[in-house]
Amino acid sequence: MIGWAMAENHPLEIVAGGSKRALGRPPRTDHQLDVSRLSGIVDYEPAELVMTARAGTPMADIQRQLADQQQMLAFEPPDWRKLLASNAEPTLGGVLACNLSGPRRLRAGAARDFFLGFAAINGRGDAWKAGGKVVKNVTGYDMCKLQAGAFGTLSLLTEVTLKVMPKPETSCTLLLHGLADDVAIPTMLRALNTPHEVSGAAHLPSPAARRSGVDAVANGLGGVTALRLEGPAPSVIYRAAELEKLLGHGDRLDAAASERLWTEIASVESLVAGRERYLWRLCPTPARASAVVQAIRARLVSADTLFDWGGGLVWLNLDAEDAGPDGGAAIIRAAMGQVGGHAMLVVAPEALRAATPVFEPASATMDALQCRIKQGFDPGGILNPGRMWEGR
Amino acid sequence: MIRMPAPDEAVLARRSEIVDALRRIVPGEGVIDSEPERRAFECDGLTAYRQLPMVVVLPETTAQVSEILRYCHANRIKVVPRGAGTSLSGGALPLQDGILLGLGKFKRILDIDVENRCIVVQPGVTNLGISQAVQAQGLYYAPDPSSQIACTIGGNVAENSGGVHCLKYGLTTNNVIGVELVMMDGEIIRLGGKHFDASGYDLLGVLVGSEGMLGVVTEVTVRILPKPPGARALMIGFATIEGVGHCVAEVIATGIIPGGMEMMDHLAIEAAEAFVHAGYPLDAAALLIIELDGCAAEIDHLIAAVEAIAGRHGATSCRASQSEEERLLFWAGRKAAFPAVGRLSPDYYCMDGTIPRRQIGTVLQRMEEMEAKYKLRVANVFHAGDGNLHPLILYDANRPGELQRAEDFGNDILRLCVEVGGVLTGEHGVGVEKRDLMGTMFNDSDLAQQTRLKCAFDSESLLNPGKVFPQLCRCAELGRVHVHAGNLRFPDLPRF
The missing domain is CATH 3.30.70.100 (Alpha-Beta Plaits)
Structure with a gap:
């Protein structure tokens, strides 16, 4: 299909679920390539911390399988459907292609940090692969990093392998009330510089806090600063007390309310x-x-x-x-x-x-380099042209 | 032995002119020309391979690096970058017709930014030097390759170095957030910074682990972390390798990610115990050291959980460290495993494959069969948590044929790693050593795509050629585009 598109000079918009079609620049293509049927988990070994799935697998399936084994994607992929006004089904390939990460990114890393290997098709129509199916590998260039965040402009992912992590036994969130932005930021940074392994640090200024679906946040006064702790129960209890000693007492959210709040923060619901x-x-x-x-x-x-x-x-x-x-x-x-x-x-x-340039404009040198890279993968400009930059 | 590309006679003939040109860029003692002094740079940690470089240059500023590369680019001279020269895969092996570009003088710590949890350093700062620079603030840099006293952060970036803590804290790539990079044509670019993630393609991500083939790093920003309040280690003996495998699998399946989880086989235990007297169980077939870190409440909770798991899988002994001294003693044997094994034999060859952990029993069994075939012994140390094997093949280079047998044995081990679903290298890099095995993991199409990336950074293939890829890159051929009916998109763009 891509070979045909290259030979006949037809640019393609790559779509699986289509939930993120409104993200990035609108691609200038006359055809869509629907990869939603490249779906299904190929291999999942919980004790190896590795999952391989076809790129069009719905995130819901991935999350369900992981939850059954008390595991998770540690980068906490956010659900941006409300944000992007879409009812479509997000897929694993889309999350990786856009390198979308949620609140735990600050401790655990981004989507790209858990991307171990893939099979793909480049803009020439050649199938190729990179990386591996084990958690530690430095064989060849780390092409996963390049694919993550390339918005499908370099190659079409067909199968991906990810590092997965155990779900923390429990979690709790500390809420500090009434901090102005310029106090909240240093407070969060101070918390992150303690050894208490804060796995989420967000600040909702007053207007955003009032729109929260979590009562303790919505009913507070002024801005609300949230710090999440995760891990074995005795450890979370101890660390929460230590942080409160350092930063002052506010509210504590239990695991369920904590999950609601961080899902809401990830999906930016309080600003929609x-x-x-x-x-x-x-x-x-x-x-x-x-x-x-x-x-x-x-x-x-x-x-x-x-x-x-x-x-x-x-x-x-x-x-x-x-x-x-x-x-x-x-x-x-x-x-x-x-x-x-x-x-x-x-x-x-x-x-x-x-x-308007959707992505940060690059210097001329960087721009030329990225252009040469694109050429190396997709010389005909077939894959999602215009998605990241005008004209390529 | 692996062959390096044939030297360019025209470049060799211009040697003195090249030396003069470099002296104009880097005055004084920064250009090393005499043979005895160049000899010090003839190999890295893979000492079986040696080559005298044409000339060594030790610049001190980014501007000098840029000028050197610009000159080499214009004159088609090959360049091999080098940090401390501790690579175990020959990543810094010089070329006869190439300049060895040493970054050893880039030793300054530029900015300790506690608020943003990062530190900006020059590439010649050692891995341990970074942690030492921030230890007063209770912070450290997490990746800790065993050569951390000597190896530099620039080399860590090139090789994407790991260490015993990387299952929990990640490799170099997960902890580097920015670099200043000089490209082969002398252009200076910045990738990343103190902020999260990249805009545009993640070039920083692909640079880390690129084995000095995409550019020369002149400044590095890394994430620093608060030190865990405490850590304790468990030393667990097993009567069988299978017991170890099952224990490790269950620890992880239970949801515990230890700070470190290391296995040693019987020969490695014997060697280490004779060397450091750590109290290792000499009757065990295999030993597992598991380190748990965090607050005391967490450590106690996890130690109890791991002890119970070990008991279920036939542990013959289990000791938890009761003091910091004891914890360090448990580790002392593991950390000294390489030199300890070195005492058993005049030479040893350290391998570095990764396997799916469930294959450990099969792989060790097959390795035993290979020991008989090659008539060489192997001691095994194993980053058990992430499946990264370090078999140490014992040989004597003075006995005719033994080095070749050791290399063949090593190659068989790596092929086996790939066969069972693993990879050729977990943390040491491909370099020269595993270059010709790349075909066991990647087909031509895979390698062509990797090479095309190289071409985007270094179209003349001047930067560290002869490493990683079994064939030298031919950018023009790879760039060929099949055009239908004369319709080439972007016809005005140069093709190379």
Whole structure:
């Protein structure tokens, strides 16, 4: 199929479930390649911490199989269906192609860190593979890293192997109330620098906190800062007490409420409102998170925010009118340039995602290098052209 | 023995001119020309392979590295980057017609950023040096290859080094968050930084573990972690290898990820015990050291759980460390396993395959059969948690034919690792050593795609050629595109 597309010069949009079609730039293609039938778990050995599945396997199937063995994907893949206004079924290949990671990313690593190997088809139509099916491997270049986050522009994943991890025995979340952003960020960083293995550190400023579905968060006063602890019960109890001694007492969420809150944070539900909005995802140098938001808010007053990853991830929701014709890109990227990091426009109408660079623009040297890499995988520009950058 | 690419006579003929050009870039003693001094760089940790480099250059600044590479690129001169030279796979083996680019003078720690949990260092800082720089703050750098006193972070980035703690804390790739990189044409780029993840392709991810073939790293930012408040080790003896395998599988299936989980076979136990007197059980067929870290409540809880599992799988002895001294003593034997085995034999050859853990019994059985076939003994140390085997083949290089037999034996072990579903190298890298075995794991299509990536960074194949890939890269041939009806997309882009 890809060979045909290459020979006949027909660019393809790769789709499995289609839940993330609205993510990235709108690809300029006249055909879709539906890989949803490349589905099913091929091999799963819980004691080896390894799972191999076809790329189109629904995430729901993966999560169910793992849960049956008290295991999980440690990078906590977020469900962005509400965000992207989709009812479609997210698949494993899509999660990896977009390198989507949830709140535990700050401790456990990103999707790319658990991606051990794959089989794929490049833009020439050649089947190829890389990596392996064991947890430790340095044989050849680490192509998994390159595929993760390439949004299907380098090769079509057909089968993937992942490292899986045991589910923590229990969890609990400490809530601190009333912290302003510029106090909450250093507080989270302080918690992360203790040996208490905080596995989630998020701050919901007052407006976001009030929209939470978790009562203790919604009913609080001011901003709510959440710190998650996971592990064996005696350890979680001890560490929670130690953290409270250090940071002060707030509320404690039990395992069930904790899970609800972190699922909500992962899916950015507290920022998904009904009005027309542009949603940006910023990855700044963590300690500069509140500074960057302040700088942006000085120019874009409608900015509604949510901080995750101890400040390493900032969600920024803008009023369309306030954001202006470029969706706020110039102001946001100038502010990010001051602190280091990158910004992605996640939710915006198709026309805006076509007109404004969705991903952080690269330097000329980096751009040329990425262009040469794309050429090496997909010389005809068949795979998801335009998804990441205009014209390729 | 593995053959290296034939030297370029034209480059060799220009040697003195090249030395002069390098002296203009790096003044003073930074260019090493005399044969006795170059001799010090003729090999890395894979000492069976030696080659005198054409010239050695030790720059001190990124600008110098950039100028050197720009010059070499313009003059088509090969370059081999080198850190401390501790590679066990020949990753830093020099070329007769190549410049050896040593990063040993890049020794500065540039920025300790506790708030952002990272440290920025130059590539010549040792792995242990990073942890020492932040120990006063209660922090450390997690990956700990056994050569950590000597090996440099630049080399760790090139090889994606592991260590005994990587099951829980990850390899180098999971802990490096930014680099400054000089490409073969002299261009300087930055990948990553103090922030999370990449925008665009994850070039940092593919750079780590690229064995010095994509660029030269001149600055590295790594994640630093708070030290666990405590750690205790269990030393468990087993009468059978199968018992060990089942015990390890159940520990993990139960949901416990120990800080470290190491196995040694009988010969390795004997050698280590004679060397460090750690109190290892000499009657055991195999020994397991399991380290559990965290707060005291967690450690006690997990020790009890692991002891119970070990009991169910036929442990013949089980001791938990009662003090920090005792914990270190348990580890002392494991950490000294290589030199200890070295005392049993004039030479040993260290292998590094990974297997699915459930295959450990089969693999050790087959290795025993190979010992008979090759008439050489093997001691086994094994990162049991992640299935990474380190068989040490004992031989005597002074006996005719033994080195070749040891290499053939090693190759058979690695083929076996691939046959049972594993890989050629878990942490030492392909380098020269396993280059010609790449075909057992990858077909031509797989290798062509890897090579195309190399071409995007180094189109003339000047950076560390002769390593990793069994055939030298031919970018022009790989770039061939089959065009239908003359419709080439992006016709204005250069093809090479």
